[in-house]
Every structure is written in structure tokens, then in C-alpha cells.
Amino acid sequence: MINLLSNDTIQKIAAGEVIERPASIVKELVENSIDAGAKNISVEIIDGGKSYIRVSDDGHGIKADDIELAFTRHATSKIKEFDDLYSSFSMGFRGEALASIIAVSKVTVKTKNIDEDLASHVEFDNNKMVENKSIAMNTGTSIEVFDLFKYIPVRQKFLSSDLSEANKITQLMYIFAIGNPHISFSYIRNNREVFKTSSKSTRDINYETMFGKDFIENSIDLSFESNHYKVKALVSNNKIYKGNRSMQFVYVNGRYIENKDIADSIERAYSNLIPSGRFPLYDIKIEVDPSLIDVNIHPNKQRIKFSYLDELTDILYKKIYDGLMEANLPKTIKKVEKEDSLISFYDLNQGDGYKRVLDAYKQPADVKDYQPKQSQPLENFFEEESKEDVDFEDLEHITWPNNVSEYESFEVYDNDTDSSEEENIQTSFDLEIEDIRAIIFNRYILIEDFENKNLKIVDINRAKQKLIYEATINNEENISQDLLKPIIVNLSNSELNIFEENKDLFNDLGYDIDLFDESSIAIRSIPYYFDQPSNIENFRSLLDDISSYEKDKKDKVLRSSIAMASSGTNNLSIGQAQVLIKELSKLDNPYTTENGQSIIYNLSRDEFINILNK
Structure with a gap:
């Protein structure tokens, strides 16, 4: 039996395709406010937009006689015929938005047209007008x-948490504010103002509000054109970057778009200039003849087709790379007054944080009473990696013969144990510290397994990461170290909100x-395990990580923080490598990190010979 669906059912089904979530x-x-010529737009949400959304503007308003028609499907003021799609500069044009909204929630509309004396107050409930005055x-x-999806409760179950839904709206508001500097935006979330921009402010002030002060100080202003495109761009240099792509904005004729080819061409320009897994910040505005693009290929109109995409990607890569x-050309050196050097995590940790990791693992009580020694500050807080050897002298007393072939006479003493106790230490994973043969690439320890004719390869960074993690989770409280001087970090409004939450x-x-x-x-104390130089971008990466996690947030951020502390240059001597292997041998599982990454690799002699013979 074939049934003819009611108009209400048809509209609710259609609304579900347009309205996926509060964002x-x-x-x-x-978008309707922008198309209405608004100069000021205010957005307020509560509970991630699930229970309440309000959008107000000072645009030209809706005429009283047009209100009911405006909330009817496929009613629009943007186009009259099909060909208008390819010459339209408006944000929307299909006339489905308002009709879809009243189909899935209760809506109140207050509007006054510029040509009318009185405004209209209209209420819709369950897809019907219930009041008009x-x-x-x-x-x-x-x-x-x-009450979004009040009349489609099954859809409510598929929404994410309030925080996740709010973050999607926050990202959307950044898109609107950055793409429309001629409009003043106010964004309020759970009765708290997240940001506010002003069309009367300078560009840099608004950029500072959205991206943060560091972006303004580390950005490159570009303007260029090709046969079919005009481009204005503000891109970060290689001194500032993020752990995700949340601060990457591309606009075509004022419309925010997402295009993988464009993103790849821009990020390719940064290849080998910023660390792997980090992403540049940019605001790129592209102008093109509307007839050369198709914006009607996706419901949200954020994906478009270009007639000359290769031309655009080529010029973006070349100009940004140039x-x-x-920006990285050698600068002329000028004599300036000496300023106070910035404090790094290294000098504030006094170089012996790794000792505290090992001590914490063996004797947590001792770590609580540990008082770090004074040390001289490093010159540059922003240095990415340490060029200094990690000081293991405070960790263990190590003696070894001058001739490295005499491994049999190596002795390793622990400050906290006598030699008789040392004899009881077993390497449960069959790695003998006296069989260490080399350290390569400042990253891997090579250990020869004579009995099994194998080569064991130990990843130093992951080994340290595992030791720190085990030491941390085995202590009831996290141990901090006070900084000699607070570290001041400038953050964007979005980053500040993430921090406060x-x-x-x-x-x-x-x-x-x-x-x-x-x-x-102001960062006044840091976890004890930071024992090498870090940079401000590491802290921003933690903020990025936090914003992306909904479950097990603490454990995941702890892992990220420890991974940062464990990475970098490892200028270990053979003796220092022995200490690391000995501590690793005490763990129940020395083979993988807490998130499953391999610490120890096995390469048989036969496999090794086969590799050489290829």
C-alpha cells in the first residue's frame, strides 16, 4: 500500500536534512542577517544551543505582510530564476532555512522593516503560527x-554533548567574524561573552581578539592576483602554529569554504618550516567571477567547484612560500640594550626533573620533599629543542673502564641502594645493560642480544615517556615545581575560554x-617531569588537545603533556643509556607506552643481513 505523506511529515523530513544540529x-x-545588510549581529546560546538560541541584527527587517511567507519552504528574496544561482553573492538562496527551523523547534520572531512604523511579534510552535501581533x-x-528537535525527539539522542555542540557554534562564529570585518559581532555563551568585534576597530585589534596577540606579531600580510583570482591573505610565519586546523579560514567572495586542494597547497608551503603535525594559521580571502564557481553542490554551501582550481592552488603555494x-632572510644585527631573557621550562626545572621521575617511581615520599637546585636561565624560551645534555650525574653514580670492550667490568650503583641490592635487579625483558653497543640519531639505543643473535632497538623518547607516565600515575598527587619567574602567555579569546573551562x-x-x-x-608552576626546553606552542597544543576530547580528558591530556616533555634531543652517553634501560627493566610492561606505541624493537641477524644485501 502506498501512502501520501502529509505536508507536516514532509516538512519535518526535509528539515532534518537542513538542520543537523544547533550550529x-x-x-x-x-547568514540571513548578513544578507539583510546588518551592521551589528549578536548571537547567544545556552546549553550548546540545544535549549536556546537567539540571533539579533539591525538589518532591514521583514515586512509584516511577508513574515508568514518567509517561513514557507522555497520562499526567498535572494533569487528569482535558476540562472541567478551563478551570479548571486548572497549567503543563502534556497529558502529552506526558516521553514526548517519552525518544523523542529519553537520559534519567536521580532522584526521591523525599515519602511514600516511598527514591528511584528510572531510565534511558531509545531510548524504552525500561534501568535502574530x-x-x-x-x-x-x-x-x-x-528546545531544538522538540517535535523530533529521536534526533535529540544523536546530538553531542553541550560542550561539543557549543564548540561547533564557537568555530562557526569565528568564521563569520573573521570573514566579515565590516560587521560588528557579539557572541554570548551560557550568559558569558566569548568575544566581541567592532567594525570601527582597526584590523589588527579584531585579529588580536580572534587569533591572539602572538599571531599579529608573527604574521605575514600578502596581496596578489592571477588571471582569474584576486587574493588577500594574512598568514602565520614559522614561529607560531597550532596542533589542529581550527585557525585556518578561506573565503571565496565572502563565503567561507572548505577545500582540501587549497588547504594542501598552503600547508605545502610550510613543509620543513614548522614541526610535523603542526598547522599554520591563516585568513585568506579570494575574489573570483561568480560564473567561474559553483556553490550549489552541497547543502551547507561550504564546498564549491572552481573552473580554474590549479591556477589558484599554484599561486597560493608560490606566494605564501615566497x-x-x-620573512626568514637573515636580519641585520643591531646593537641593542640587553633585556631580561625569557625563562624556559628547562632552567625553571633546574635540569634534574628526570631524577624526580625515577625517584617518584621508586620512593614517592622523597619526591614531595625534593627541593630543586638553582641554575642559570637559558637564553631563549622559544628554542624548540635542547642542545644541552641531560644531566644524569645526580641520578646515578656510574663507573666504567676506559676500554669499551671491557663491558664485563661495568658496574652501576644507585644512590638509594647498596651494591648488594643492585645484584637483585633483574632485566625481565632480557636486555643486559652491558650489551649496549651504540646510540644512533640521538634517539635509539642499540643492544646486542648474543644468545638469540638479535639486535634490540630501544626508542629513548618513548622509554622516557613510559617511565614518566608510570611515575605520575603511581603518585596520589601530581608534583609541581614552582617557576622562578611566571611565564606569561598571550591567548586568543577562544584559547582563553578553553583554559577557563x-x-x-x-x-x-x-x-x-x-x-x-x-x-x-600566567603559568606559575609546571609538572615536575619537564626537564628540557619547551615552548609556548606546546601549551597551546595542550589547549587544542583539551578542546578535542570529550571522554577521559585528564588521562589523554596527561599523555600529551608527558609526550611533549619526553620528546626532543637526547644526547645520552653509554652510561646514561644504561640508567634508562635499568629503570625500564623494573616496569611490568616495558615493551609499549601507555597508548600502545612500541618502545623496544627486535631485528634478527638474518633480517639485518637481508636489509644490507638489498
Whole structure:
């Protein structure tokens, strides 16, 4: 039997395709405000937009006679016929947004057209108009949306957490604010202002609000054109980057788009200039004849087709690469007054954090009473990796003969144990410290297994990571070390919000951080395991990690933090490598890190010979 669906059912099905989540509503309403010529747009959400969304503007408003029609499917003021699709500069044009919103929630509309004396107050509930009256208000429109998917409860179950849904809206608001500097935006989340931009402010002030002060100080301004494209871009240099792509914005004729080919061409320009797994920040605005693009290939209109895509990707790569190279030319040295050097994690940790890891693993009580020694500050806090050897002299007393062939006479003494206790230490994974043959690439320890004719390869970074993790989780409280001088970190509004939402988590991980001013934080204590130079980007990476986790947040961020502390240059001697292997041997599972990465690799003699003979 074939049934003819009711109009209400048809509209709810169609609405489900347009309105996927709260961010979909915000997107549609803000785009309508932009198309209405608004100069000021305010967005407020509660509970990630699930229970309440309000979008207000000072645009030209909707005429009283057009309100009911405006909330009917396929009613639009943007186009009249099909050919208009390829010459339209408006944000939306299909006329489905408003009709879809009233089909899935309760909606209140207040609007006044510029040509009318009174405004209209209209309420929709369950896809029907339930109230329509005249009120007094300024020109513009305010739309409130209550209880998303109230009439499609099955859809509510598929929404993410309030935090996740709110983060999607926050990212969307950044897209609108950065792409429309001629409009003032205000974004309020759970009764708290997240950011506010002003069309009357300078470009740099608004960029500082959105991206943070460091971006302004480390950005490259570019303007160029080709046969079919005009491009204005502000891109980060190689001194600032993020752990994700959340601060990458591309606009075509004012519309935010996502295009993998464009993103790949831009990131290719940064190849070998920023660390692997890190991403540049940029705002790129492209102008092109509308007839050369197709914006009607996806419902959200964020994916478009280009007639001359290769031309665009080539010029983006070349100009950004050239800009980066020019920014990295040797600078003329000028004599300046000596300033106080910035403090690094290394000098504030006094070089013996690794000892505290091992001590914490063996005797947690001793670590609580540990008082770090004074040391001289490093010259540059922003240095990516340490060029200094890790000081293991405080860890173990090591003696070995001058002739490395005499491995049999090696003796390793532990400050906390006598030699008789040392004899009881067993290498449960069959790695004998006297069989260490070499350290290569400052990363791997090579150990020869004579009995099995194998070569064991130990990843130093992962071994340290495992030791630190085990030491940390085996202590009831996280041990911090106070910094001699607070580290001041400038953050964007988005990063500040992430920090404030997770301040307790940072405290639990061993950080002591508080707000320094309206755009920066002061780091006063750090976890004890930071024993080598770090940089501000590492902390930003932690913020990126936190924002992407919904479950097991503390453990995942702890792992990220420890991985950062464990990475870098490892200028170990053979004796120092012995200490590392000995401590690794005490673990129940020395073979993999806490997240399953291999620490020890096995290469048989036959496999080794086969590799050489290939």
C-alpha cells in the first residue's frame, strides 16, 4: 500500500536534512542577517544551543505582510530564476532555512522593516503560527529558537554533548567574524561573552581578539592576483602554529569554504618550516567571477567547484612560500640594550626533573620533599629543542673502564641502594645493560642480544615517556615545581575560554595557572617531569588537545603533556643509556607506552643481513 505523506511529515523530513544540529540554525540565521545588510549581529546560546538560541541584527527587517511567507519552504528574496544561482553573492538562496527551523523547534520572531512604523511579534510552535501581533522596536530582526528537535525527539539522542555542540557554534562564529570585518559581532555563551568585534576597530585589534596577540606579531600580510583570482591573505610565519586546523579560514567572495586542494597547497608551503603535525594559521580571502564557481553542490554551501582550481592552488603555494622565505632572510644585527631573557621550562626545572621521575617511581615520599637546585636561565624560551645534555650525574653514580670492550667490568650503583641490592635487579625483558653497543640519531639505543643473535632497538623518547607516565600515575598527587619567574602567555579569546573551562584539569595535572590580564595567562608552576626546553606552542597544543576530547580528558591530556616533555634531543652517553634501560627493566610492561606505541624493537641477524644485501 502506498501512502501520501502529509505536508507536516514532509516538512519535518526535509528539515532534518537542513538542520543537523544547533550550529546549523546559527549558520542559517546569521547568514540571513548578513544578507539583510546588518551592521551589528549578536548571537547567544545556552546549553550548546540545544535549549536556546537567539540571533539579533539591525538589518532591514521583514515586512509584516511577508513574515508568514518567509517561513514557507522555497520562499526567498535572494533569487528569482535558476540562472541567478551563478551570479548571486548572497549567503543563502534556497529558502529552506526558516521553514526548517519552525518544523523542529519553537520559534519567536521580532522584526521591523525599515519602511514600516511598527514591528511584528510572531510565534511558531509545531510548524504552525500561534501568535502574530504588533510591537515597538528598532529596525532589524531578532529570532529566538527554543528546545531544538522538540517535535523530533529521536534526533535529540544523536546530538553531542553541550560542550561539543557549543564548540561547533564557537568555530562557526569565528568564521563569520573573521570573514566579515565590516560587521560588528557579539557572541554570548551560557550568559558569558566569548568575544566581541567592532567594525570601527582597526584590523589588527579584531585579529588580536580572534587569533591572539602572538599571531599579529608573527604574521605575514600578502596581496596578489592571477588571471582569474584576486587574493588577500594574512598568514602565520614559522614561529607560531597550532596542533589542529581550527585557525585556518578561506573565503571565496565572502563565503567561507572548505577545500582540501587549497588547504594542501598552503600547508605545502610550510613543509620543513614548522614541526610535523603542526598547522599554520591563516585568513585568506579570494575574489573570483561568480560564473567561474559553483556553490550549489552541497547543502551547507561550504564546498564549491572552481573552473580554474590549479591556477589558484599554484599561486597560493608560490606566494605564501615566497613570503615565508622572505620573512626568514637573515636580519641585520643591531646593537641593542640587553633585556631580561625569557625563562624556559628547562632552567625553571633546574635540569634534574628526570631524577624526580625515577625517584617518584621508586620512593614517592622523597619526591614531595625534593627541593630543586638553582641554575642559570637559558637564553631563549622559544628554542624548540635542547642542545644541552641531560644531566644524569645526580641520578646515578656510574663507573666504567676506559676500554669499551671491557663491558664485563661495568658496574652501576644507585644512590638509594647498596651494591648488594643492585645484584637483585633483574632485566625481565632480557636486555643486559652491558650489551649496549651504540646510540644512533640521538634517539635509539642499540643492544646486542648474543644468545638469540638479535639486535634490540630501544626508542629513548618513548622509554622516557613510559617511565614518566608510570611515575605520575603511581603518585596520589601530581608534583609541581614552582617557576622562578611566571611565564606569561598571550591567548586568543577562544584559547582563553578553553583554559577557563578546564582550569581545574590543569591544576590536577600539576600546573598552577591564573589569568594575568584580559588576553593572557600566567603559568606559575609546571609538572615536575619537564626537564628540557619547551615552548609556548606546546601549551597551546595542550589547549587544542583539551578542546578535542570529550571522554577521559585528564588521562589523554596527561599523555600529551608527558609526550611533549619526553620528546626532543637526547644526547645520552653509554652510561646514561644504561640508567634508562635499568629503570625500564623494573616496569611490568616495558615493551609499549601507555597508548600502545612500541618502545623496544627486535631485528634478527638474518633480517639485518637481508636489509644490507638489498
